[in-house]
Amino acid sequence: MTELKKLEVWFATGSQNLYGEQTLIEVAEHSKEIADYINAHASIPVTVVYKGTLKSTEEIYNFCADANHDANCIGVITWMHTFSPAKMWINGLKILHKPLLHFHTQYNRDIPWGSIDMDFMNTNQSAHGDREFGFMVSRMRKRRKVVVGHWRDDNAIERIAVWTRAAAGWNDWQGARFVRFGDNMRYVAVTDGDKVEAELRFGYSVNTHGIGDLVKVINDVTDKQVEDLIAEYHETYNVMESLHARGPQYQSLVDAAKIELGLQRFLEEGNFKGYSDTFEDLYGMKQLPGIGSQRMMARGYGFAGEGDWKTAALVRAMKVMGAGLPGGNSFMEDYTYHFDPNNSLVLGSHMLEICPSIASGKANVEIHALGIGGKEDPVRLVFNAPGGPALNASVVDMGNRFRLLVNEVEAVEPQNDLPKLPVARVLWKPYPDMNTGCAAWILAGGAHHTGYSQNLTAEHLEDFADMAGIEFTLISKNTELYNFKNELRWSDVYYQLNKA
Numbered sequence: 001m002t003e004l005k006k007l008e009v010w011f012a013t014g015s016q017n018l019y020g021e022q023t024l025i026e027v028a029e030h031s032k033e034i035a036d037y038i039n040a041h042a043s044i045p046v047t048v049v050y051k052g053t054l055k056s057t058e059e060i061y062n063f064c065a066d067a068n069h070d071a072n073c074i075g076v077i078t079w080m081h082t083f084s085p086a087k088m089w090i091n092g093l094k095i096l097h098k099p100l101l102h103f104h105t106q107y108n109r110d111i112p113w114g115s116i117d118m119d120f121m122n123t124n125q126s127a128h129g130d131r132e133f134g135f136m137v138s139r140m141r142k143r144r145k146v147v148v149g150h151w152r153d154d155n156a157i158e159r160i161a162v163w164t165r166a167a168a169g170w171n172d173w174q175g176a177r178f179v180r181f182g183d184n185m186r187y188v189a190v191t192d193g194d195k196v197e198a199e200l201r202f203g204y205s206v207n208t209h210g211i212g213d214l215v216k217v218i219n220d221v222t223d224k225q226v227e228d229l230i231a232e233y234h235e236t237y238n239v240m241e242s243l244h245a246r247g248p249q250y251q252s253l254v255d256a257a258k259i260e261l262g263l264q265r266f267l268e269e270g271n272f273k274g275y276s277d278t279f280e281d282l283y284g285m286k287q288l289p290g291i292g293s294q295r296m297m298a299r300g301y302g303f304a305g306e307g308d309w310k311t312a313a314l315v316r317a318m319k320v321m322g323a324g325l326p327g328g329n330s331f332m333e334d335y336t337y338h339f340d341p342n343n344s345l346v347l348g349s350h351m352l353e354i355c356p357s358i359a360s361g362k363a364n365v366e367i368h369a370l371g372i373g374g375k376e377d378p379v380r381l382v383f384n385a386p387g388g389p390a391l392n393a394s395v396v397d398m399g400n401r402f403r404l405l406v407n408e409v410e411a412v413e414p415q416n417d418l419p420k421l422p423v424a425r426v427l428w429k430p431y432p433d434m435n436t437g438c439a440a441w442i443l444a445g446g447a448h449h450t451g452y453s454q455n456l457t458a459e460h461l462e463d464f465a466d467m468a469g470i471e472f473t474l475i476s477k478n479t480e481l482y483n484f485k486n487e488l489r490w491s492d493v494y495y496q497l498n499k500a
Contacts, residue, residue, distance in 0.1 A: 002300075002320050004045040004168050009101075010067055011035040011077045012051045014060075014084030014133060023123050027081045028053050030107040034079070034151045043154075043161040045324055046074065046168065053081075057088045064092035075099035075167035077160070080129030081107065082122065086136035093140055099167045099467045100144035101160065102137065104130045105151045143466045159459070166463035169317035176204035176273045176316070179266075181211050182281025184307035190447040191308035193397035198310070201402060202468060204273075206309040211277075215284035218262030229257045233291075237381065239365040249367050249377075252287065256379035259285065260292030267301060274302025274312040279351070279373035288373050290352035290380035291365065294424075297330060297355035304331050304449055305353055310395045311449045317464065318393070318451045327454030328357025332392060332426065334448055337434075344434030345412065345427050348392075348452065352380040354424035358454055360386040360413075368422035385426040385454075387413045392450040393461055395470075401495045404465040405446045406458050407437055407475040426452065431477045440475045440484050471495065 013031040015024060032050045039048035054060045067073045075098050093100075106126040137144055145163050149156030184192045195206045230253060233239055242249040267275065275296075279288050297303050300323075302316025311331060318329040331353055338345040351370060356363050363383040370378055390411045396403050409428040418425065430437030458474050465472035471491055475484070 002168065002172055002323060004165075004323055005047055006072065007046045007074045007168055007171065008049050008070070008072045009046050009075050009077055009164055009167065010049050010051045010063075010073055011038070011079070012063055013053045014078060014080040014089070014129065015053050015055050015082045016084055016088075017055050019082060019122060023082070024053060024055070026123060031079070031081060034105070034107070037151060038157060038160060041157045041161070043158050044164060045161065046164045048077070054084070057091060060089055060092035061095070064096040067098050068095065073098060074171040075101065075164065077101045077103050078133065079103045079105060080126055080133050081124075083125055083129040084133060086132045089133065089136050090140070093137065093142055096142075099163070099170060100137070100142065101163050102130065102134065102144050102146045103151075103156075103160065104134075104146060104148040105156070107151075109150045109152065143469060145463055145466065162457065162459045163463050165321040165456075166460050166467060168323070169321040169464055170467040172273070172320045173313065173317060174203040176313070177271055178204060178206045178302065178309055178313055178316075179270060179272045179275045180206060180208045180307055180309055181214055181275060181277040182307060183208065183278070185278050185280060188306060190396060190445070191304075191306055191310070191449060193310055195309065197397075198402070201470065202313070204313055206313075211281050211283050211285065214262060214266055217266045218258050218285070221258045221261045221265075225261050226254055226257045229261060230254070233257070233365055237363050237365045240367065243365060243367060243379065252367050252377060253365070253379055255286045255376070256289075256291050259287070259289050260295055263289060263292050263296055264299075267296065272301075274316040276304050276307050276309050276312045278306045279370075279375075282373060282375050285375065287376045287378040288352065288370060290378040293353040294356055294381045297353070298357050303353060303355075305350060306449075308447075308449050310397070311447065311451060314393060314395050314451045318453050318456060321460050321464070322453060322455040325455035327388075328355055329451060329453045329456070330355035330358045332450045332452035334392075334450070339434070345429060346409075346434075348426040348428060349421075349423045352378055352423060354381075354426070356381050356383065356424075358385045358426065358452065359383040359424070363424070366422060380422070381424060382422060383424045384414050385411060385424075387411045388454065390426075390428060390452060390454050391456065391458060391461075392452055394447040394450045396445050396447055398445065398471075400499070402468075402470040403444065403473055403491075404461060404468075404470055405441070405444050405473045405475070406461050407431065407441055407446075408458055408477065409437075411454070431475065432479050436479060436481055437475055439481060440479055443481075443485060444473050444475075444488060
């Protein structure tokens with residue numbers, strides 16, 4: 001997983017040579033103080049680097065070019081301490097490919113009523129300068145995030161922190177490789193999509209490897225490696241009796257461990273950040289990867305079943321964005337409903353592959369039959385997930401654009417035992433309510449596969465969608481179907497008129 005502190009966000013201040021040396025010295029001192037404060041704030045997961053005061057077209061262009069070419073730089077923050085004529089920013093902004101945040105702040109929180117004079121006004125005119133800069137960015141139709149507030153305001157810093165996490169996820173996608181073992185599940189629509197357009201838009205590539213390529217690596221796993229991993233299973237989880245060394249199903253645990261070790265080696269050697277598989281293409285494998293896929297996700301890899309490469313990539317991005325925050329992120333599926341009018345719920349799960357990063361307590365290692373795929377019974381981790389705020393997110397290919405759809409939900413603790421359900425599971429209430437939330441999801445074309453998050457907010461994913469230049473659609477506590485349907489119609493018009 002990416003260590004976010006190794007990533008940098010560059011902070012630059014806009015000004016001009018009109019004000020004289022002393023004013024520019026003051027501007028630089030103030031700017032560095034602000035950048036250092038943001039960098040040291042507990043909510044900021046990356047390193048904020050102050051890059052000086054930009055006063056000319058050439059300085060701005062070089063700053064943007066350097067940001068583009070620096071591998072550690074994942075985005076830039078701009079602030080106009082004084083007035084910076086915005087035509088100076090045109091050439092730089094034209095070439096800037098890194099995410100942009102415009103911080104609309106000022107050094108002084110308060111107006112010094114008794115001492116304010118024109119010298120103070122000329123130096124501290126962010127209210128003036130930031131509007132000039134804002135016009136140019138809008139005129140150029142350039143996507144960015146605008147954060148308004150004093151630089152010591154925790155709320156403002158938290159919104160910057162959200163953006164830095166989105167930028168980290170976006171940076172992780174650039175040049176990323178995802179592998180599909182086998183093809184898409186036969187006849188399924190929403191999990192497929194345009195992989196060429198995805199690489200153009202998102203920066204990652206998706207390519208298929210035959211299942212035999214993976215099987216060869218699995219078969220090369222040594223007995224010692226298997227023994228060590230099984231010992232880790234016993235240390236980490238509650239392993240059911242039949243899977244113990246003298247148990248009748250111990251060989252299935254051995255086979256599952258070999259699959260996990262083979263997956264890990266294949267992904268590491270191929271420099272892949274995630275993968276998908278499908279139960280319809282398992283030739284040469286004894287069982288569908290269950291515990292192996294669950295633990296790969298726990299290591300930070302993206303995963304989705306049935307060839308769903310879009311969700312696998314999304315899960316990886318969500319894991320990067322949420323790195324270091326309490327809670328986890330997982331592949332998920334809306335599986336079945338509880339339509340009690342007084343307590344409507346969604347039961348989320350999948351055949352096997354839910355990430356233990358979202359588990360409540362210690363997971364169980366179990367083996368149960370799988371009615372599809374025609375293979376041996378797979379080993380899997382079984383657990384419940386805790387209650388609390390969460391969200392489901394889905395990337396769908398709408399034909400002329402990608403849509404990132406998010407539903408805010410409230411997870412709830414299981415209210416009943418589920419003794420015969422042999423998979424990990426989550427219960428949640430969709431916002432604003434069951435009927436509206438599900439109807440909105442259907443109307444928006446949302447997939448049955450999602451990325452489920454306990455530690456990200458809709459703002460993280462909205463910022464991420466802006467960086468990708470794709471549509472963002474939110475189902476929240478405030479969603480009303482009439483307005484929601486209109487928003488979808490307006491988006492259709494917008495993307496017809498604004499084709500990339």
